[in-house]
Amino acid sequence: MADQDRDQLSRNEHIKEASGFLRGTLAEGLLKDVTGAISEDDGQLVKFHGMYLQDDRDLRAERTRKKLEKAYSFMIRLRIPGGVVTPQQWLILDDIARTYANGSLRATTRQTFQYHGVIKSNLKRTMRAIDGALLDTIAACGDVNRNVLAATNPHQSGAHRAAYELAKEISDGLLPKTGAWREIWLDGEKVVGGEDEGEPVYGRTYLPRKFKTVVAVPPSNEVDIFAHDLGFIAILDEAGAVQGWNVTVGGGMGMTHGEPETFPRTADVMLFCEPDWALRVAEAVMTVQRDWGDRTNRKAARLKYTIERHGLAAFRAEVERRLGRSFADPKPFRFDNNGDRYGWTAGEDGRQHLTLFIENGRIQDIDGGPRLLSGLRRIAELHAGEFRLTANQNVMVANVAPERRAEIDAIVAEFGLTARTGALRRNAMACVALPTCGLALAESERYLPRLVTILEERLAAHGLADDEITIRMTGCPNGCARPYIAEIGLVGKGPGRYNLYLGAAFDGSRLSKLYLDDAEESAIVAALDPLFGAYAEGRRAGERFGDFVIRAGFVARTDAGRHFHETVGPLKPAGTAVGTLEPA
Ligand code: SRM
Ligand code: SF4
Numbered sequence: 057m058a059d060q061d062r063d064q065l066s067r068n069e070h071i072k073e074a075s076g077f078l079r080g081t082l083a084e085g086l087l088k089d090v091t092g093a094i095s096e097d098d099g100q101l102v103k104f105h106g107m108y109l110q111d112d113r114d115l116r117a118e119r120t121r122k123k124l125e126k127a128y129s130f131m132i133r134l135r136i137p138g139g140v141v142t143p144q145q146w147l148i149l150d151d152i153a154r155t156y157a158n159g160s161l162r163a164t165t166r167q168t169f170q171y172h173g174v175i176k177s178n179l180k181r182t183m184r185a186i187d188g189a190l191l192d193t194i195a196a197c198g199d200v201n202r203n204v205l206a207a208t209n210p211h212q213s214g215a216h217r218a219a220y221e222l223a224k225e226i227s228d229g230l231l232p233k234t235g236a237w238r239e240i241w242l243d244g245e246k247v248v249g250g251e252d253e254g255e256p257v258y259g260r261t262y263l264p265r266k267f268k269t270v271v272a273v274p275p276s277n278e279v280d281i282f283a284h285d286l287g288f289i290a291i292l293d294e295a296g297a298v299q300g301w302n303v304t305v306g307g308g309m310g311m312t313h314g315e316p317e318t319f320p321r322t323a324d325v326m327l328f329c330e331p332d333w334a335l336r337v338a339e340a341v342m343t344v345q346r347d348w349g350d351r352t353n354r355k356a357a358r359l360k361y362t363i364e365r366h367g368l369a370a371f372r373a374e375v376e377r378r379l380g381r382s383f384a385d386p387k388p389f390r391f392d393n394n395g396d397r398y399g400w401t402a403g404e405d406g407r408q409h410l411t412l413f414i415e416n417g418r419i420q421d422i423d424g425g426p427r428l429l430s431g432l433r434r435i436a437e438l439h440a441g442e443f444r445l446t447a448n449q450n451v452m453v454a455n456v457a458p459e460r461r462a463e464i465d466a467i468v469a470e471f472g473l474t475a476r477t478g479a480l481r482r483n484a485m486a487c488v489a490l491p492t493c494g495l496a497l498a499e500s501e502r503y504l505p506r507l508v509t510i511l512e513e514r515l516a517a518h519g520l521a522d523d524e525i526t527i528r529m530t531g532c533p534n535g536c537a538r539p540y541i542a543e544i545g546l547v548g549k550g551p552g553r554y555n556l557y558l559g560a561a562f563d564g565s566r567l568s569k570l571y572l573d574d575a576e577e578s579a580i581v582a583a584l585d586p587l588f589g590a591y592a593e594g595r596r597a598g599e600r601f602g603d604f605v606i607r608a609g610f611v612a613r614t615d616a617g618r619h620f621h622e623t624v625g626p627l628k629p630a631g632t633a634v635g636t637l638e639p640a
Pocket of ligand 2: 362500534536
């Protein structure tokens with residue numbers, strides 16, 4: 057690259073290039089015990105190892121007053137393709153949560169676990185314990201292909217098995233090759249001149265930005281395929297076998313308030329490929345993004361912006377050129393929801409599976425409330441199948457022998473594992489936000505449960521207590537709980553204040569629109585209550601809330617371009633409705 061171009065590269069590009077394939081000065085930094093932090097550059101690199109440096113934001117002000125260093129600790133994210141863990145692995149993960157982290161396991165929106173609160177001096181011990189469970193954290197974060205999601209239950213059908221196999225194959229195939237992870241965290245043998253080991257697919261500077269891949273089996277869109285950079289939709293033949301995959305590209309949620317050049321976007325369905333070609337298509341899509349993605353501005357670097365800039369046709373042509381062949385156009389498919397099915401279900405082969413609702417993914421014991429951590433541990437002690445994490449922050453106890461079902465039901469009752477499950481709550485998700493997330497503008501995980509209780513009362517008053525409506529909240533516009541494809545989306549604007557988005561599709565295929573700007577709880581409830589009333593009165597048979605608010609004229613349908621700008625025209629005063637209040 058010419059020097060002039062190099063000057064324009066974002067800072068992260070220089071950090072990656074100079075890092076010796078993700079080593080930086082991490083090994084030295086870990087030895088410095090005068091601080092609980094690591095250097096700023098290493099803070100960028102450590103993401104590729106599955107970790108974030110964070111500080112407890114609840115303690116910030118007090119520690120600043122006392123002139124103390126921030127209360128630093130690390131968030132660690134595992135890489136678990138398809139979200140599958142064995143009971144033996146669960147027990148080790150539980151031990152780690154109790155010993156090194158904050159006593160909780162956090163199921164994420166991408167089928168894996170996070171630990172919070174791991175202090176620097178415990179990092180290596182934690183990583184060794186994770187390795188001891190035959191798991192790792194490589195590429196769980198950073199500018200790489202991240203954890204690959206798959207339709208939750210491989211035992212449900214042959215197509216689900218194929219989806220899991222493909223997720224695993226892509227995860228393994230696109231994994232960075234650097235030995236840095238093993239070397240730094242497990243004191244693995246140093247690769248002399250690690251510089252020379254090479255990354256045949258990624259190169260020295262990896263990708264311009266994070267890259268997310270999922271595999272779905274219709275009619276369930278539980279993995280929220282339209283929110284991801286790359287997706288595969290199973291197309292089945294009459295016997296239910298996978299005939300091939302529709303390939304989706306260019307989905308993403310993140311945006312920044314007040315910067316209309318950033319926006320959420322639902323993915324395009326680009327082409328159909330045969331099963332043998334899926335991994336090669338994944339690699340080609342990723343390498344076109346590697347080469348075409350914007351490396352000067354990280355806010356414009358995701359694949360969704362590359363596709364907006366070049367157009368889908370040019371992007372597809374380049375993928376086909378690199379693979380030396382053309383592909384068929386996508387085949388018809390239909391999704392009907394993007395949530396989880398709770399309770400017991402049986403697969404094609406009659407095996408039993410129990411999906412448990414985990415409020416906002418936080419697996420912990422609450423004094424006087426549900427004891428999810430201990431209850432799931434008890435299940436792991438007797439369970440002979442597996443656990444499967446869902447993309448909706450829930451847990452499935454999968455592949456249960458019929459004679460064990462009663463024992464598991466007894467544990468569920470004893471530990472209160474299904475204690476809080478109203479219809480709105482079952483369809484709710486919140487991102488982590490405060491106190492750990494450095495980007496949070498407002499509460500999310502700690503606040504949504506309260507708001508749901510209030511809204512469930514309003515829904516019950518309108519006779520809607522059992523209606524399935526999706527609601528998701530995030531503490532900032534980055535969209536970690538995918539709020540823009542929930543029927544009710546709440547996005548943090550500042551302490552106690554949220555933007556309210558409405559009108560997304562129940563199957564996750566359509567984005568919502570901004571309805572209320574910068575609103576406090578009372579304004580949110582006051583805005584939603586009459587809409588619930590209108591929905592109860594005026595909906596057509598089977599009509600979803602997200603569809604109703606559009607038909608009734610409360611919000612406009614998201615345009616054909618399938619992305620929106622946060623504000624169209626001047627901002628309304630804080631707390632006022634952007635949509636019309638009277639049904640058209
Ligand atoms: Fe996320 C950054 C948590 C799924 C979009 N996300 C973060 C960080 C690491 C904050 C940071 O950069 O300092 C958050 C850590 C909080 C904490 O304390 O744990 C964080 N994201 C999460 C999780 C844990 C939310 C959850 O409650 O489950 C999810 C972990 C998924 C995983 O296992 O890998 C999580 N993040 C998502 C999703 C949803 C998805 O992928 O399905 C999105 C929207 C989809 C997308 O990528 O567009 C998402 N996270 C972001 C963004 C915005 C990216 C963008 O293109 O603008 C950021 C900020 C960034 O990258 O600059 C971010
Ligand atoms: Fe943090 Fe924002 Fe993601 Fe929530 S949406 S976890 S506040 S980055």
